[in-house]
Amino acid sequence: ETGVTQTPRHLVMGMTNKKSLKCEQHLGHNAMYWYKQSAKKPLELMFVYNFKEQTENNSVPSRFSPECPNSSHLFLHLHTLQPEDSALYLCASSQEGRGGETQYFGPGTRLLVL
């Protein structure tokens, strides 16, 4: 266990649904990240939150909406997704969010969009 948990572990949703992914870190870290991992590509950074403030949005479509209520919790709200959004969504955290740090990953949420 890395100290980063994600729920749900698996999610199937239609293109008109709205769902949310949850991430919680128990490491006392100050930075949290969302990544997308699909079979054909390397890990893609989506969002970075540092001390609850969003510091990176890597040109992610607006159908993905992150929320970081505190340094321990991170959400990814999903709405009107496309089938090509099916992937493993990984959450990670790091100590200070200053870049150049080790990131610790959760187990991911496997998302299937029908």
Place this chain on the structure above:
Amino acid sequence: GESVGLHLPTLSVQEGDNSIINCAYSNSASDYFIWYKQESGKGPQFIIDIRSNMDKRQGQRVTVLLNKTVKHLSLQIAATQPGDSAVYFCAEILSGTYKYIFGTGTRLKVLA
């Protein structure tokens, strides 16, 4: 080595032998590198890291070598065990940024 596409490169190794997994990184300005292990159904797990002021770092049964001249990183696993079977990928980090560049990975299969 690294590959972009549907199929990951695969390294098959006999149990007990040493494994060497390679990674070519892209940016000569990157100064921090991490190797991750990802088992089926799990998130990436930190294995070992190295900063650009070093060319070798050893952990428990693992060694990372960095060759900045040719922008090459390798992970050596000694006495490979069945539990080492996983996908391994490297990450290069640009100092002071959040931009981790990940490789697509190499699948390691340990043969009994």
